[in-house]
Amino acid sequence: MSNFDKMKSIIIKQPLKLDCGKEISNFPLAYETYGNLNEKKDNAILIFHALTGDQFASDINPVTNKEGWWNYAVGPDKAFDTKKFFVICANVIGGCMGSYGPRTIDPLTNKPLGINFPVITINDMVNAQYKLLDHFKIEKLFAVAGGSMGGMQVLQFVSNFPNKAKVALPIACTASHSAQNIAFNELGRQAIMSDINWKDGLYDGKTFNPDKGLAVARMAAHITYLSKKGLQEKFGRNLQERSDLKFSFDADFQIESYLRYQGSMFVDRFDANSYLYITRAMDYFDLTKQHGGNLSKAFKDSKTKFFIISFTSDWLYPTSENKDIVIALNAIGADVGFVEIKTDKGHDSFLLDVPDFLSTIKNYLNTTYLNINERRI
Amino acid sequence: MKEEFKVISELIDEKSRVLDVGCGDGILMEYLLKNKVVDIRGLEISKEKVKKCLSNGLAVVEGDAENDLKQFPDLSFDYVILSQTLQAFMSPENVIKNLLRVGKKVIVTIPNFGHWKVRVDLLFKGEMPITKNLPYEWYNTPNLHMCTIQDFYNFCNNKGINIFQTISLNGQKTSKITSSNLKFKNLISELGIFLLEK
Numbered sequence: 139m140s141n142f143d144k145m146k147s148i149i150i151k152q153p154l155k156l157d158c159g160k161e162i163s164n165f166p167l168a169y170e171t172y173g174n175l176n177e178k179k180d181n182a183i184l185i186f187h188a189l190t191g192d193q194f195a196s197d198i199n200p201v202t203n204k205e206g207w208w209n210y211a212v213g214p215d216k217a218f219d220t221k222k223f224f225v226i227c228a229n230v231i232g233g234c235m236g237s238y239g240p241r242t243i244d245p246l247t248n249k250p251l252g253i254n255f256p257v258i259t260i261n262d263m264v265n266a267q268y269k270l271l272d273h274f275k276i277e278k279l280f281a282v283a284g285g286s287m288g289g290m291q292v293l294q295f296v297s298n299f300p301n302k303a304k305v306a307l308p309i310a311c312t313a314s315h316s317a318q319n320i321a322f323n324e325l326g327r328q329a330i331m332s333d334i335n336w337k338d339g340l341y342d343g344k345t346f347n348p349d350k351g352l353a354v355a356r357m358a359a360h361i362t363y364l365s366k367k368g369l370q371e372k373f374g375r376n377l378q379e380r381s382d383l384k385f386s387f388d389a390d391f392q393i394e395s396y397l398r399y400q401g402s403m404f405v406d407r408f409d410a411n412s413y414l415y416i417t418r419a420m421d422y423f424d425l426t427k428q429h430g431g432n433l434s435k436a437f438k439d440s441k442t443k444f445f446i447i448s449f450t451s452d453w454l455y456p457t458s459e460n461k462d463i464v465i466a467l468n469a470i471g472a473d474v475g476f477v478e479i480k481t482d483k484g485h486d487s488f489l490l491d492v493p494d495f496l497s498t499i500k501n502y503l504n505t506t507y508l509n510i511n512e513r514r515i
Numbered sequence: 516m517k518e519e520f521k522v523i524s525e526l527i528d529e530k531s532r533v534l535d536v537g538c539g540d541g542i543l544m545e546y547l548l549k550n551k552v553v554d555i556r557g558l559e560i561s562k563e564k565v566k567k568c569l570s571n572g573l574a575v576v577e578g579d580a581e582n583d584l585k586q587f588p589d590l591s592f593d594y595v596i597l598s599q600t601l602q603a604f605m606s607p608e609n610v611i612k613n614l615l616r617v618g619k620k621v622i623v624t625i626p627n628f629g630h631w632k633v634r635v636d637l638l639f640k641g642e643m644p645i646t647k648n649l650p651y652e653w654y655n656t657p658n659l660h661m662c663t664i665q666d667f668y669n670f671c672n673n674k675g676i677n678i679f680q681t682i683s684l685n686g687q688k689t690s691k692i693t694s695s696n697l698k699f700k701n702l703i704s705e706l707g708i709f710l711l712e713k
Contacts, residue, residue, distance in 0.1 A: 445569060464576055465586040471532070473556075476576040477565045494566065501570030509572050 145236045157259040168236030169228040173220030185227040186284030186291035192235035195227040217499040230263040232415040240411035253339025260423045264294045283307035285488035300440035309447045312459040313425040323417035326355030352410040353401030365451035365484035433466035444474040449487040520546045531593035537600035541568035584613040596622045602658040615713040629663030629701040664707035682708040
């Protein structure tokens with residue numbers, strides 16, 4: 139974990155008032171950047187990560203030594219072309235990759251904050267990341283983008299700072315977390331909290347770690363990221379390194395083995411308390427309610443160009459919920475584009491190599507950047 | 516095609532807010548952006564075409580005019596354009612009603628089924644006509660509700676829709692259609708362009 143030292147971060151000194159009522163100050167926000175900020179400082183894109191992401195969107199993540207979570211989309215000549223754009227991505231507060239979160243050491247006890255970390259919201263995450271604009275002296279971002287919880291942050295960002303981004307790309311997300319999604323998150327949290335090593339949220343992370351609970355949470359969540367058709371085509375009823383059923387509870391089926399592997403890989407890189415806090419932030423997200431039941435009001439002061447994308451096989455953040463955002467924007471005459479991309483890869487599509495999706499974003503960003511500069515729009 | 520765009524463009528005031536319903540791959544939108552300073556949006560049912568529009572930076576929403584016009588508030592656009600698409604809807608009457616709700620003015624262009632070539636085809640061959648503007652066979656045509664310029668003219672009158680202008684397009688030639696030359700123009704026009712208001 140010594141690679142943690144290589145991470146970039148800013149210390150946010152000014153107090154930030156959280157939705158829960160608490161105030162935080164002097165806290166770290168870890169970030170990474172790709173590409174170069176141009177002289178006019180008009181080519182910056184702030185990317186928001188999803189539930190289990192981090193600031194390492196591209197290249198090799200120095201902590202996990204794996205490819206960044208959005209490596210398909212961010213990089214030279216990719217959808218977010220780092221030859222042209224300066225991409226910034228921060229670890230959300232509540233996360234576990236260097237930003238202020240439950241793993242942060244409490245100076246009073248010299249132990250991780252654990253469950254003493256305040257409950258945070260999507261709004262809090264966005265307000266913290268907004269400080270990056272000051273840090274880089276960027277007056278206005280070219281774009282804000284993100285999928286899933288990243289998309290929720292995009293919506294919250296434009297609502298909070300209506301004229302700080304020229305383009306907004308909320309992908310596979312919602313303006314209001316559904317009962318079904320709260321239910322799945324609750325399942326994950328209960329799995330973690332019923333692990334004996336959770337220790338009421340005050341596990342030390344060394345001797346005690348609620349790995350089993352966190353792995354189950356990940357396994358359950360992982361199913362929701364895929365589609366039935368995708369699973370059937372990839373795994374079907376194939377058996378795992380055996381020719382017949384073993385009449386036991388081993389992983390007979392490939393899908394079982396796959397899920398167990400996903401669970402075990404996840405616990406190496408993620409903190410169980412972070413999982414609790416971030417899923418809670420998603421559940422609390424209701425931009426419609428924040429604006430008195432009228433989502434349009436969230437965007438009424440904004441001149442931002444929106445491009446909303448959903449996926450046909452995404453049943454976690456289905457097209458209908460993405461379309462609600464489009465409808466709210468059209469109701470106030472906002473500049474909005476929307477497309478539903480056809481794919482069997484489920485909610486995970488936004489993280490995967492879906493050429494249609496990636497090329498449309500790439501062309502949209504490049505053309506829009508040119509058009510804005512030519513003042514055509 | 517270009518002639519149609521020119522006529523449409525001339526009907527639109529500068530600095531207007533425009534919605535192109537069934538915008539296809541966005542060529543009319545591009546034309547209007549180039550030739551008029553307009554704030555323009557598109558609605559298109561085909562994913563492929565929507566992706567093409569978005570790739571060109573156009574503000575186009577994937578959707579179906581029969582269901583998705585609902586989301587636009589009353590009179591939210593100065594002009595709503597429906598170019599050669601009316602005949603493809605299940606319920607053209609409802610679509611027109613919605614267009615007139617959303618737009619202060621509505622421009623509808625109609626491939627004319629009353630053109631003499633169409634009539635000759637049906638009269639002498641006894642087969643459903645296939646022309647430049649109507650290139651499909653009867654069994655695979657997306658055109659469910661073909662009409663003539665005269666049909667649409669009568670429709671507007673019967674429904675109390677105000678027709679501001681009707682323009683005939685025949686090859687490169689444009690001309691005005693009036694109630695007195697309607698029968699003749701219905702015979703020689705390939706395309707009818709209507710400027711309407713509720």
